[in-house]
Amino acid sequence: MSTDTRADEGGSLLARPLDWLETQSEEVYAYVLLAPAFLLLAVVAFYPLIETFRFSLLADAVASADPFGEFVGFDNYVALLTGDTNFTQQFVSISTTDSFPFVGFDAPFLQQALFVTLAFAILSVLFETLIGFGQALVLDQDFYGRRWVRVSIIIPWAIPIVIQGMIFFLLFNPTIGFGTEFMQWLGVFGDNPLSSSTDSFLIVLVADIWKTTAFMALLILAGLQSIDRGLYDVAKVSGASPWQRFRYITLPLVAPALLVAMLFRTMDAMRIYGLIDSTAGCETVPSLTCLVIIALQESRRWATASAVAFLTAVVISAFVLVYLLALRNSDGGVA
Amino acid sequence: MSADRAADEPADAPDEVDPTVEMADQAGLDEPDLDRGIVEAWAAKMISNPDRAYRATFYVATIFFLVTTLFPFYWLFVIAVTPRNALSTTGVLTPGGTPRVDVDLPLIDAALSVPVGIGEINLASFAQIFTTLPFHRYIFNSFLIATVATVAVLLVGSLAGYVFGRLRFRGRNAMLLLVLVTSFFPPAAFFIPLNRLFNTNVDVLRPLISAGSLYNTPYAIFIPLSAIFLPLSIFILMTFYSQIPDGLEDAARVEGTTRIGALFRVIVPLSAPGVATAGVLTFISVYNEYFFSSLMTDGQPGNWAPMLEGILRFQGEFEVLYNLMAAASIVAVLPVAILVVVAQEKIVSGLTTGAVKE
Numbered sequence: 138m139s140t141d142t143r144a145d146e147g148g149s150l151l152a153r154p155l156d157w158l159e160t161q162s163e164e165v166y167a168y169v170l171l172a173p174a175f176l177l178l179a180v181v182a183f184y185p186l187i188e189t190f191r192f193s194l195l196a197d198a199v200a201s202a203d204p205f206g207e208f209v210g211f212d213n214y215v216a217l218l219t220g221d222t223n224f225t226q227q228f229v230s231i232s233t234t235d236s237f238p239f240v241g242f243d244a245p246f247l248q249q250a251l252f253v254t255l256a257f258a259i260l261s262v263l264f265e266t267l268i269g270f271g272q273a274l275v276l277d278q279d280f281y282g283r284r285w286v287r288v289s290i291i292i293p294w295a296i297p298i299v300i301q302g303m304i305f306f307l308l309f310n311p312t313i314g315f316g317t318e319f320m321q322w323l324g325v326f327g328d329n330p331l332s333s334s335t336d337s338f339l340i341v342l343v344a345d346i347w348k349t350t351a352f353m354a355l356l357i358l359a360g361l362q363s364i365d366r367g368l369y370d371v372a373k374v375s376g377a378s379p380w381q382r383f384r385y386i387t388l389p390l391v392a393p394a395l396l397v398a399m400l401f402r403t404m405d406a407m408r409i410y411g412l413i414d415s416t417a418g419c420e421t422v423p424s425l426t427c428l429v430i431i432a433l434q435e436s437r438r439w440a441t442a443s444a445v446a447f448l449t450a451v452v453i454s455a456f457v458l459v460y461l462l463a464l465r466n467s468d469g470g471v472a
Numbered sequence: 473m474s475a476d477r478a479a480d481e482p483a484d485a486p487d488e489v490d491p492t493v494e495m496a497d498q499a500g501l502d503e504p505d506l507d508r509g510i511v512e513a514w515a516a517k518m519i520s521n522p523d524r525a526y527r528a529t530f531y532v533a534t535i536f537f538l539v540t541t542l543f544p545f546y547w548l549f550v551i552a553v554t555p556r557n558a559l560s561t562t563g564v565l566t567p568g569g570t571p572r573v574d575v576d577l578p579l580i581d582a583a584l585s586v587p588v589g590i591g592e593i594n595l596a597s598f599a600q601i602f603t604t605l606p607f608h609r610y611i612f613n614s615f616l617i618a619t620v621a622t623v624a625v626l627l628v629g630s631l632a633g634y635v636f637g638r639l640r641f642r643g644r645n646a647m648l649l650l651v652l653v654t655s656f657f658p659p660a661a662f663f664i665p666l667n668r669l670f671n672t673n674v675d676v677l678r679p680l681i682s683a684g685s686l687y688n689t690p691y692a693i694f695i696p697l698s699a700i701f702l703p704l705s706i707f708i709l710m711t712f713y714s715q716i717p718d719g720l721e722d723a724a725r726v727e728g729t730t731r732i733g734a735l736f737r738v739i740v741p742l743s744a745p746g747v748a749t750a751g752v753l754t755f756i757s758v759y760n761e762y763f764f765s766s767l768m769t770d771g772q773p774g775n776w777a778p779m780l781e782g783i784l785r786f787q788g789e790f791e792v793l794y795n796l797m798a799a800a801s802i803v804a805v806l807p808v809a810i811l812v813v814v815a816q817e818k819i820v821s822g823l824t825t826g827a828v829k830e
Contacts, residue, residue, distance in 0.1 A: 170634065192665070295811070296808060297804060307797065351541075408659065408660070412762075449661060
C-alpha cells in the first residue's frame with residue numbers, strides 16, 4: 138500500500154525518532170520541527186549578533202594576534218560618535234575635493250558614512266516609490282502584452298548586484314561609457330565621476346533606483362489590485378475625474394501596502410554595500426557597511442568595526458520603529 | 473485577483489468606448505471649418521476628451537519604463553561585441569568601430585555623429601571569457617551554492633512553515649517575531665563573528681576539508697545565506713500550508729502515515745506552487761547576493777569563489793577588458809533572466825505574500 142508508514146521503509150535508525158515523535162503532544166512536535174530553523178538562525182544570526190555587541194565593548198588590538206583587547210565599555214561608541222576614531226587615511230586623501238559629504242573633509246568618518254547612508258536610503262526610497270507607483274499604475278491596466286511589460290520591469294530587480302554594478306561602472310567609465318559625457322554636457326559631473334564622491338553618489342543612487350523600483354512596483358500593484366473595482370464605478374457615475382479617483386480612492390486604500398513596501402526598501406537601502414563596492418569603491422562613497430569592512434580589512438580594527446556594525450543595526454531598528462508607528466496609525470492591520 | 477479583473481473588464485469596456493466616439497463626433501460637427509495644425513488639433517482633442525489624454529500618458533509611460541529598464545542590457549551587449557581596440561568609440565546605440573558621419577544639427581550649435589554602415593562585430597569575447605579566466609568554474613560554483621542553499625531553505629523552511637501555519641502552541645507569536653526580527657538586521661552585524669568562526673581551524677573538520685577551516689569552502693557562503701533568506705521562505709510556505717484543509721491531513725493520518733509523512737506526502741505536494749515560489753526566490757537571492765559572496769572566499773575559482781568574483785576579476789587583475797566584463801555579465805545574467813520569464817507569476821506572488829504577511 139502506498140500509505141505505508143515511513144517507519145517501515147526507513148529502517149530502525151529513522152524509525153526510532155519518528156516513533157517517539159508520534160507519541161509526543163502537538164506542542165513538543167512543534168518545537169522539534171522548529172529546531173532546525175532555529176539552530177540555523179542561532180548560528181548565523183542570534184549568536185553573531187550578541188558576539189558583535191560583545192566585541193564592540195572591547196578595545197582594538199591592532200598589533201596582537203587576537204584582534205580584541207580588554208573590556209572598555211562603550212568607549213568605542215563614544216569615540217565613533219564624537220569623531221575621535223581615526224581610520225587609516227583611507228577616504229580623506231582620495232576624494233572629497235568637492236563638497237559632497239557636506240559634513241566637511243576632516244569630519245569624522247562615521248558622520249560621513251551615516252550621512253551617506255541616510256541620504257541614500259531616503260532619496261532612493263523616495264524616487265523608487267514615485268517611479269514604482271507609476272509602473273504599478275501601468276501594470277494595473279489591462280492591455281495586450283501586459284505579461285511581457287511586467288517581465289521587463291521585473292528583470293532589473295532579478296539581476297545580480299555585481300552585474301548591476303558592472304553596467305553602471307561601464308556606463309560612467311570616461312573612456313567607453315557615454316554617461317559621463319552626457320552628464321558633463323548637462324554640467325553635473327566632473328572629469329572622472331567614479332572617483333568623485335558627489336558624482337559617484339548620484340551614480341549609485343541611479344543604479345539602485347533602476348534595479349529596485351520593480352520591487353516597489355510589485356508591492357504597490359498588489360495593493361492596487363486588492364481595491365474593490367466597484368468603488369471606481371461609483372466614483373465614475375458621480376462624475377469624479379480620473380485624478381480625483383486616484384486621489385480619493387487609490388491613494389488612501391493603497392497606503393498600507395505602500396508603507397510596508399517602503400519599510401522593506403528602507404531596511405534594504407541602509408545595508409548598501411555591494412553596489413558601491415563594484416562601482417565607485419568604498420573609499421569614494423562610504424556607507425555604514427563599507428565602514429565596517431574598511432575598519433576590518435584595511436586597519437584590522439575589529440572592535441571598532443563591531444561597534445559600527447551594531448550602530449548600523451540600531452539605526453535600521455530606529456527606522457523600522459518609525460514605520461511601524463506610521464503603519465499602526467494608518468490602520469494597516471499589522472499585528 | 474486577475475480572474476476578478478478579467479470578469480470586470482468586459483463590463484467596463486463598452487462604457488469607456490461609447491462616450492469617446494460620441495465626443496469625437498460632436499467635436500467634429502461643432503467645429504468643422506477651423507483650420508488647425510496637427511499639434512493644435514491634437515491638443516484640442518485632448519481637451520475635449522480627457523480619456524484620450526490619459527490613454528496617451530499611459531502609452532508614453534509604458535514606453536518610457538520599457539526603454540529605461542531594458543536599454544542597459546542592450547548597451548551591455550553593444551560593449552560585448554565591440555572589438556577591444558575600438559572600445560573608446562563605443563556609441564550609445566552602436567558598437568565601437570562603426571563608421572560615423574558628423575551631421576550639424578540645425579537650431580542648436582552642435583554636431584551629431586550618425587552611424588552609417590556596420591563595423592566589425594566581435595562575438596569572440598563570449599568565448600574569450602572562458603579562456604582568459606575559468607569563468608565556467610565561477611558560474612558552476614554559484615550554481616552549486618545557490619542550489620544547495622535553496623534545498624536547505626526549502627527543507628528547513630517547510631518544517632518551520634508547517635509549524636507556524638498549522639499548529640497551535642505556546643510561544644508561537646513570539647517565535648514568529650524572532651524569525652521576523654532577524655531579517656531586519658544588516659548582514660554586516662553578523663559578519664565579524666562569522667568571519668572569525670569560519671576562519672578558526674577546527675580539527676574535527678580536517679578529514680573533510682583540507683585546510684581545516686570553513687573559509688574558502690562553499691559552506692562559508694551557503695550557511696549564512698540560507699539563514700538570511702530563511703525568514704522570507706518561512707512566511708511564504710506558512711501562508712500556503714495554512715490554506716490546505718485540515719481534513720486532508722487527517723485523512724492521511726487515518727490511513728496510517730506518520731506526522732512527518734503527512735507533511736511531506738500531503739501538505740507539501742498540495743502546496744507545490746508555494747514551494748516553487750519560495751524556491752525560485754531563494755535561488756535568485758542567493759545567486760545575486762554580494763556581501764557574503766565577496767567576503768567568504770579569497771576569489772580563487774578553485775576555492776569556490778562565486779560568479780561575482782569572476783566578473784570583478786576582469787575589472788581588477790587585467791588591464792582594460794571592458795568587453796569581456798560586459799560579455800561575462802551577459803552570460804551570468806542569462807540564467808536569472810530565463811528564470812524570471814518562466815516563473816514571473818511565482819516571483820510576483822512570493823514577493824507580495826512575503827510582504828503582506830508582515
